[in-house]
Amino acid sequence: MDRTEIESKLTDLLVDELGIERDGISLDAKFEEDLDVDSLGVVELLMALEDNFGVKIPDEEAEQITTVGEAVDLVEIKLNA
Amino acid sequence: MSDRRVVVTGLGTINPLGVDVESTWSALRDGDSGIGPITLIEASDLTSQIAGEVTGFDVETYIPRRQARRMDRYAQFFWVAGKEALDDAGIAYEEDDPDAYRSGVVVGTGIGGVATFEEEFTTLLEIGPHRLSPFGIPKVIANMAGGQASIDFRLYGPNTTIVTACAASANAIGDAAAIIQRGAADVMLAGGADASITRFAVGGFAQARALSTRNDDPERASRPFDADRDGFVMAEGGTTLVLEEREHALARGAKIYAEFLGYGMSSDGYHVTLPRPGGGGAIRAMRAALDDASLEPDQISYINAHGTSTAANDATETMAIKEVFGDHAYEIPITSTKSMSGHLLGGAGAFEAVASVLAIRDGIVPPTINLENADPDCDLDYVPDGPRAVDVEYAMSNSFGFGGHNVVLIFGKP
Numbered sequence: 001m002d003r004t005e006i007e008s009k010l011t012d013l014l015v016d017e018l019g020i021e022r023d024g025i026s027l028d029a030k031f032e033e034d035l036d037v038d039s040l041g042v043v044e045l046l047m048a049l050e051d052n053f054g055v056k057i058p059d060e061e062a063e064q065i066t067t068v069g070e071a072v073d074l075v076e077i078k079l080n081a
Numbered sequence: 082m083s084d085r086r087v088v089v090t091g092l093g094t095i096n097p098l099g100v101d102v103e104s105t106w107s108a109l110r111d112g113d114s115g116i117g118p119i120t121l122i123e124a125s126d127l128t129s130q131i132a133g134e135v136t137g138f139d140v141e142t143y144i145p146r147r148q149a150r151r152m153d154r155y156a157q158f159f160w161v162a163g164k165e166a167l168d169d170a171g172i173a174y175e176e177d178d179p180d181a182y183r184s185g186v187v188v189g190t191g192i193g194g195v196a197t198f199e200e201e202f203t204t205l206l207e208i209g210p211h212r213l214s215p216f217g218i219p220k221v222i223a224n225m226a227g228g229q230a231s232i233d234f235r236l237y238g239p240n241t242t243i244v245t246a247c248a249a250s251a252n253a254i255g256d257a258a259a260i261i262q263r264g265a266a267d268v269m270l271a272g273g274a275d276a277s278i279t280r281f282a283v284g285g286f287a288q289a290r291a292l293s294t295r296n297d298d299p300e301r302a303s304r305p306f307d308a309d310r311d312g313f314v315m316a317e318g319g320t321t322l323v324l325e326e327r328e329h330a331l332a333r334g335a336k337i338y339a340e341f342l343g344y345g346m347s348s349d350g351y352h353v354t355l356p357r358p359g360g361g362g363a364i365r366a367m368r369a370a371l372d373d374a375s376l377e378p379d380q381i382s383y384i385n386a387h388g389t390s391t392a393a394n395d396a397t398e399t400m401a402i403k404e405v406f407g408d409h410a411y412e413i414p415i416t417s418t419k420s421m422s423g424h425l426l427g428g429a430g431a432f433e434a435v436a437s438v439l440a441i442r443d444g445i446v447p448p449t450i451n452l453e454n455a456d457p458d459c460d461l462d463y464v465p466d467g468p469r470a471v472d473v474e475y476a477m478s479n480s481f482g483f484g485g486h487n488v489v490l491i492f493g494k495p
Contacts, residue, residue: 040215043215
């Protein structure tokens with residue numbers, strides 16, 4: 001899966017699983033400030049990433065993610081590991 | 082009695098008969114049934130396969146999708162009904178509106194988020210704790226309908242939840258009124274909701290022998306006071322009233338539907354599901370409500386009965402009404418709107434309070450449908466032949482719950 005596919009799939013997850021408006025989603029968008037994802041939403045996002053990309057994301061790595069772009073980076077690293 | 086009087090200034094409901102107050106009231110007057118085959122869950126192995134489902138309900142037309150998916154269906158129903166009632170009352174608070182701090186909410190629910198509990202528990206058993214949703218607990222807990230309402234409608238005053246089974250939202254109304262009477266708030270959103278058409282709830286109530294199994298004739302299954310009744314029919318929905326201190330309502334020129342006049346409570350102290358034989362608990366609750374309202378029994382012009390369509394309730398409630406009202410019992414029109422709506426569980430008391438308030442407003446008493454072959458033990462006037470014009474000065478609404486909770490409310494003309 002290349003980076004464009006990851007980005008596209010992640011966007012779909014944010015829309016379908018977290019109910020975020022597609023228009024607001026960009027690589028620079030910050031989860032908490034721009035997309036209004038609260039602490040419960042972060043847990044939901046992690047579960048969605050793990051389920052849909054088949055990766056395992058430890059809590060300490062998850063805490064480093066603040067933007068959509070960083071989530072794409074992390075998934076890409078995990079998939080290529 | 083407090084000198085702070087309480088009036089009703091807003092109504093809201095979503096239930097098997099309608100997705101708002103006026104469509105529901107029209108269906109009740111017409112004697113429609115909201116009961117049909119269960120479609121929300123796999124029901125083929127359940128003994129009771131019929132229910133009053135809310136149909137034509139697309140939650141996202143009411144609640145933003147992102148928020149709706151964080152709420153159990155029961156809380157969604159309360160939200161939708163609450164919004165209608167507040168809109169009806171002309172109440173919408175801005176952030177930091179001083180009135181918001183003098184406004185609160187009391188919710189009654191029988192179970193809370195039982196559908197979510199079943200889903201999450203299935204996940205726990207089949208996959209494991211790491212796949213439980215972070216929204217599982219917020220969706221399941223019975224107080225979250227009130228929590229969510231306080232967030233979205235900016236109700237920053239008292240906020241409690243009552244869990245007294247099928248009497249819960251009658252308690253919610255009575256407790257909300259008491260909060261206003263003692264001066265702790267001026268406006269209260271009060272009501273209840275349940276969404277218990279789930280495999281655990283329908284299966285469980287059936288095992289308690291509470292549900293009708295007239296699966297081949299859904300619209301005629303809820304038949305309170307009829308000799309052939311065989312249990313209640315599960316239904317779902319939410320109903321709310323805006324209660325308001327009378328001077329507060331008058332000062333802002335609010336439309337006033339009715340005055341809240343009496344609240345009576347008692348416990349059977351007898352059995353987990355059955356009423357005390359002789360109806361002693363129901364008798365005491367009705368008398369307590371009359372005392373609270375400073376009314377004599379012969380002043381009551383309409384009774385919205387608990388009338389569940391179970392063998393035990395309807396005969397016992399009839400006996401209790403006769404004990405309280407004496408000969409006047411035979412002169413009072415009594416209806417069970419559950420014959421049409423099914424049993425809304427924790428939301429039933431508020432639904433029936435709304436029906437009582439509208440009977441006062443319009444001078445029309447809704448019928449009891451499906452009463453074709455009266456039980457000899459049920460010999461009062463249950464209005465079996467269609468709606469009736471009645472000048473309703475004072476209406477009484479009875480609600481009784483598993484656990485022996487008896488709650489009686491009285492409303493009067495404004």
